[in-house]
Amino acid sequence: MKKILVFPLMALILSLTACAISAGDPTPTRIAPHPFDVAWDDRAIFREGLIEAEQPILDQLPGATVYHIDLQIPRDFRHLQGRMETLYTNRENEPLNEIYFRLFPNTAGGGTTVSALKVDGQGVDIVHEFLDSAMRVPLPATLQPGEQVEIQMDFEVEIAREMAGNYGLFGYFDGVLVLDEFAPVIPVYDDEGWNVEVPPPNADVPYYDASFYLARVTAPADLTIVASGIVVGHEQEGDDQVLTFAAGPARDFYIAASDRYVIVSRTVGETTINSYVVAGQEDDRAKLTLQFAEDALKSFGARFGVYPYTEFDIVSTPMMALGMEYPGVVAIALDLYEPGSPVVSLEATVAHEVGHQWFYNVVGNDQVDEPWIDEAIVQYITGLYFVDTYGAQAEQGWLDALYDRWNRVGQADIPIGLPAGSYEGREYGAIVYGRGPLFVMALAEEMGEEAFDEFLRDYYESHAWGIGTGDTFRQLAESHCQCDLTALFEEWVYEK
Numbered sequence: 001m002k003k004i005l006v007f008p009l010m011a012l013i014l015s016l017t018a019c020a021i022s023a024g025d026p027t028p029t030r031i032a033p034h035p036f037d038v039a040w041d042d043r044a045i046f047r048e049g050l051i052e053a054e055q056p057i058l059d060q061l062p063g064a065t066v067y068h069i070d071l072q073i074p075r076d077f078r079h080l081q082g083r084m085e086t087l088y089t090n091r092e093n094e095p096l097n098e099i100y101f102r103l104f105p106n107t108a109g110g111g112t113t114v115s116a117l118k119v120d121g122q123g124v125d126i127v128h129e130f131l132d133s134a135m136r137v138p139l140p141a142t143l144q145p146g147e148q149v150e151i152q153m154d155f156e157v158e159i160a161r162e163m164a165g166n167y168g169l170f171g172y173f174d175g176v177l178v179l180d181e182f183a184p185v186i187p188v189y190d191d192e193g194w195n196v197e198v199p200p201p202n203a204d205v206p207y208y209d210a211s212f213y214l215a216r217v218t219a220p221a222d223l224t225i226v227a228s229g230i231v232v233g234h235e236q237e238g239d240d241q242v243l244t245f246a247a248g249p250a251r252d253f254y255i256a257a258s259d260r261y262v263i264v265s266r267t268v269g270e271t272t273i274n275s276y277v278v279a280g281q282e283d284d285r286a287k288l289t290l291q292f293a294e295d296a297l298k299s300f301g302a303r304f305g306v307y308p309y310t311e312f313d314i315v316s317t318p319m320m321a322l323g324m325e326y327p328g329v330v331a332i333a334l335d336l337y338e339p340g341s342p343v344v345s346l347e348a349t350v351a352h353e354v355g356h357q358w359f360y361n362v363v364g365n366d367q368v369d370e371p372w373i374d375e376a377i378v379q380y381i382t383g384l385y386f387v388d389t390y391g392a393q394a395e396q397g398w399l400d401a402l403y404d405r406w407n408r409v410g411q412a413d414i415p416i417g418l419p420a421g422s423y424e425g426r427e428y429g430a431i432v433y434g435r436g437p438l439f440v441m442a443l444a445e446e447m448g449e450e451a452f453d454e455f456l457r458d459y460y461e462s463h464a465w466g467i468g469t470g471d472t473f474r475q476l477a478e479s480h481c482q483c484d485l486t487a488l489f490e491e492w493v494y495e496k
C-alpha cells in the first residue's frame with residue numbers, strides 16, 4: 001500500500017522540480033549483460049529508453065539492424081578500440097552480394113582501421129572505397145531477401161586532434177571528446193542501391209535506417225559520458241567505469257565525454273532532460289537550454305506526436321557549426337553559451353536541433369541527396385516553436401532570420417531540392433536553411449493552414465522509423481489538399 005502511495009507522489013515531485021546534479025556524484029552499480037551475450041532478437045533492454053506509448057514499436061520493425069558494440073576510450077584520447085557484432089537482415093526485394101559500412105573518421109581528420117572481419121564466422125577481405133569513407137564487404141554467399149548475416153569486426157579509431165571534415169564534430173578538442181560517426185555503420189540501401197559516396201563537405205553525412213544499438217563503453221571513471229539512448233548498466237573496474245548504453249530504435253549512436261561537464265536536469269512527463277555544460281560556463285545558460293528544450297519538446301510533441309524516448313540530452317561541445325542532431329542527443333556549439341553570445345541564437349539552435357528528433361531521427365531522409373527534406377521542415381517548425389512558446393507576434397523575428405539567410409545569395413531562386421554537393425559555398429546554408437523553410441510556408445499557404453498541419457502530422461506518423469523522400473512528401477501533400485502542386489514544386493524545389 002505504501003509503495004502505491006509513495007511512487008505517484010515522487011513522480012509528481014520529480015516532474016515539478018528542476019534538480020542540479022554535479023558530475024562527481026557516485027552512480028550506483030547496475031549490472032547489465034555484455035552486449036555480445038544478448039540474443040539478437042531480445043529487444044527488452046531497449047524498453048526502458050522508450051516512453052510507454054512508444055514501447056509497442058519494439059514488436060515492430062522486423063529485421064532492423066542490430067549493433068552490439070564493445071568500446072574502450074583511453075585516458076590519452078588517441079585511439080578508440082572497438083569490437084562490434086552486427087546482425088543485418090536483407091529487407092530489400094532483391095538479393096545482395098555485398099554490404100557496405102561507412103568509415104567517416106577517415107574523412108574527418110582521424111582514421112578507422114578494421115580488422116578480423118568475419119561474415120557468419122568466415123573471414124573476408126574488405127575493399128575501401130570513396131576516399132576510404134566506406135568499406136565494401138563482399139558476402140561469401142548471396143543474401144536472399146529475408147535472410148540474415150552476422151558480421152563481426154575489430155576496429156581501431158584514431159581520434160582527430162584538429163577540427164577537420166564534417167564541421168569538427170569528431171575529435172578531442174579543449175578537453176571534450178566528441179564522437180560523431182565513430183563506429184562503422186551500414187548505410188541505407190534504396191532504389192539507387194547502397195547510399196555511399198564521397199562525403200560532400202557541407203552536408204550532414206549519415207543516412208541510416210532505424211536500428212538498435214547496444215554499446216558497452218569502458219572509459220576513465222572521471223569522465224562524464226553523454227550518449228544516445230540510456231544507461232542500462234554501470235560498473236566500476238579499477239580506475240575505469242563501464243557503462244552500457246541501449247539506444248533504439250535510433251538512426252545513429254553518438255557519444256560525447258569530458259571530465260569538465262556539469263549537469264542540470266529536469267523531468268517532464270516521462271522524459272528526463274539533461275543539459276551538460278563545461279564547468280565555468282554560465283549556469284544560467286545551462287538552465288535556459290533546459291527550458292528551451294522543454295518548450296520545444298512540448299511544441300513538437302503536441303503537433304506531431306510525443307517525443308519517443310525517456311531521455312533527452314543537450315551537450316555543449318566545440319564545433320564549427322551551431323549545433324548538430326543525434327538520436328536522443330543534441331550537440332550545441334560551446335560558443336553559444338558564452339556571455340556575449342545572443343541568447344536568441346542559443347534558443348533557435350536548441351529548438352532547431354530538438355526538431356530533428358522528429359525529422360531526421362524518427363522520420364529519416366537522405367541528407368546528402370535531399371538535405372531540404374529535414375532541414376527545411378526543421379527550420380519551418382523552429383518558427384512554430386517560437387509561435388507556440390511566445391505567441392503569434394514571435395513569428396516575424398524568425399521570418400526575418402530566414403530572409404537574412406536567403407539574402408546571403410541575394411534571394412537567388414536556386415532550387416531548394418538539390419543534393420548537398422551541388423551547392424557552392426554559402427548557397428547551401430542560404431538556400432536549404434533560408435529559402436527552404438520559406439517554401440514550406442508557401443506550401444502551407446497554398447494548401448491552407450489546417451490541411452497543411454494535418455498533412456505534416458500525417459507525414460510524420462506515416463513515415464515514423466522509416467524514410468521520407470521529396471516524392472512521398474509531395475504525394476502525401478497532394479492527397480491532403482486534393483490539388484496539383486507541380487507548379488509550386490517547380491518554382492521552389494526542382495532543378496530547372
Ligand SMILES: [Zn+2]
Pocket residue numbers: 352356375378
Ligand atoms: Zn538541421
